[in-house]
Amino acid sequence: MFIWNDWYVAAWADELKEQPIGRTLLGEEVVLFRGQDGKAVALENRCAHRGLPLSCGSITGRGIQCGYHGLTFDGEGKCVDVPGQDRIPPRANLRRYPLVEKDQMLWIWMGPPARADASKIVDYPYHNDTTHWPHRHDMYPIRCNGNLLIDNLMDLTHLGYVHGQTIGGDADSHVTATMQITPKDNGLHFMRWMMNCLPPPTFAKAVRFGKQRVDRWQEFDLHIPGAIVQWSGAIDADTGAKEGKREGGFSLRLFHGITPVTESSCLYFWSASNGYRQDEPQATEQLFAEVGRTFKEDWSILEAQQRSLSRYPERNYVDIAADGARLHARRVFERRLAAEQIHVPVSA
Numbered sequence: 001m002f003i004w005n006d007w008y009v010a011a012w013a014d015e016l017k018e019q020p021i022g023r024t025l026l027g028e029e030v031v032l033f034r035g036q037d038g039k040a041v042a043l044e045n046r047c048a049h050r051g052l053p054l055s056c057g058s059i060t061g062r063g064i065q066c067g068y069h070g071l072t073f074d075g076e077g078k079c080v081d082v083p084g085q086d087r088i089p090p091r092a093n094l095r096r097y098p099l100v101e102k103d104q105m106l107w108i109w110m111g112p113p114a115r116a117d118a119s120k121i122v123d124y125p126y127h128n129d130t131t132h133w134p135h136r137h138d139m140y141p142i143r144c145n146g147n148l149l150i151d152n153l154m155d156l157t158h159l160g161y162v163h164g165q166t167i168g169g170d171a172d173s174h175v176t177a178t179m180q181i182t183p184k185d186n187g188l189h190f191m192r193w194m195m196n197c198l199p200p201p202t203f204a205k206a207v208r209f210g211k212q213r214v215d216r217w218q219e220f221d222l223h224i225p226g227a228i229v230q231w232s233g234a235i236d237a238d239t240g241a242k243e244g245k246r247e248g249g250f251s252l253r254l255f256h257g258i259t260p261v262t263e264s265s266c267l268y269f270w271s272a273s274n275g276y277r278q279d280e281p282q283a284t285e286q287l288f289a290e291v292g293r294t295f296k297e298d299w300s301i302l303e304a305q306q307r308s309l310s311r312y313p314e315r316n317y318v319d320i321a322a323d324g325a326r327l328h329a330r331r332v333f334e335r336r337l338a339a340e341q342i343h344v345p346v347s348a
C-alpha cells in the first residue's frame with residue numbers, strides 16, 4: 001500500500017542528461033527525460049502504439065521518440081508525430097505525472113494531478129548553498145519496503161551495532177543518549193544528544209577536536225511519506241553545544257529521500273553536505289565516501305530484514321523503548337494511508 005497524494009524524489013536533477021531514464025515508482029512504470037528546452041518531464045513509460053518502454057527511445061526537438069516505430073510524444077504526453085501519416089490517433093496520449101525540479105532533485109506526484117501542490121514539497125535549500133554546505137549525492141536501490149528504511153533512521157540505537165567503524169561510536173553512548181521527540185501532523189522532529197562521548201571514526205578523521213570527548217547531536221525532521229532532513233555533529237564536550245553553540249567542530253547535513261518501487265523495494269536518495277571544511281573538496285569527497293560506506297552497512301541489514309519479514313509475515317514482533325519515534329512514524333503513515341482515496345491508475 002502506497003501513499004499516492006504526496007511528492008517523492010524520482011531522481012537527482014543531474015541524472016537526466018541526453019538519455020531518458022525508466023524507473024518503477026510506486027509500482028508504476030515511469031519515463032523521465034529532459035526535453036531540449038531543459039525542462040524535466042515524467043510520462044507513463046509505455047508507448048501508445050505497441051507498448052515499448054519509451055526509456056528505450058531518444059529525445060528530439062519535439063519530445064521523446066519511441067525506439068520502435070518512431071512515434072513522438074511531447075512533454076504533456078501528447079503524440080505529435082506518427083511517421084508515414086498525417087493523422088494522429090486521438091487516443092495516442094500518455095499519462096503525464098507532475099514533476100518539479102527543486103533543490104537539485106526531481107519531485108514527482110504519482111496521485112491525481114489536480115491535487116498536486118508544489119508548495120508542499122519539502123524545502124532543502126542546503127543543496128543550493130555550495131559555499132556553506134558543499135555536497136555529494138547518490139541513490140541506492142534497496143530491496144526492502146520503504147518503511148523499513150524510515151524505521152532505521154528513526155531508531156539510531158543501531159549506530160553502535162551496525163556502524164561501529166564509521167559514524168557509530170561505542171554502543172553504550174547510543175543506548176544512554178537522550179531523545180526528545182516532537183510529534184507533528186505529518187511526521188515528527190527529534191533531537192538526540194550524546195553527551196561527553198568519544199567521537200566516532202568518521203568524525204575523528206574529518207576534524208581535529210580540542211578534547212578527547214565530545215558532545216554530539218542528531219536532529220531529524222521526518223516528512224511522511226518519503227523525506228527526512230538531518231543535521232548532525234559534535235563539538236568539544238562541555239563547550240555549550242546543547243545551549244546552541246554548534247559551530248567549530250564536526251557538522252554535516254544529510255538528506256534522505258525514500259521512494260517506494262514495490263512493496264518490498266525502494267529507492268534511497270541521499271546526500272551528504274560538509275559543514276566543517278567547506279573549502280576543501282577532498283573533505284567533501286571523504287565525507288561522501290564515509291557516509292556511503294555507512295549506508296551500505298544499512299543496505300545489507302535492511303535487505304536481510306526484509307527477507308526475514310517476508311518469510312514469516314505473521315510473526316508478531318516486540319517493541320522496546322528505543323522504538324518511540326519509529327512507532328509515531330508508523331502511526332502517521334497508517335493515518336495518511338487511511339485518508340487516501342482508492343487510486344486507479346490512468347493506464348488501468
Ligand code: FES
Binds near residue numbers: 047050052068070
Ligand atoms: S511501439 Fe512505439 S512506435 Fe511502435
Ligand SMILES: [Fe+2]
Binds near residue numbers: 152162295
Ligand atoms: Fe544506519
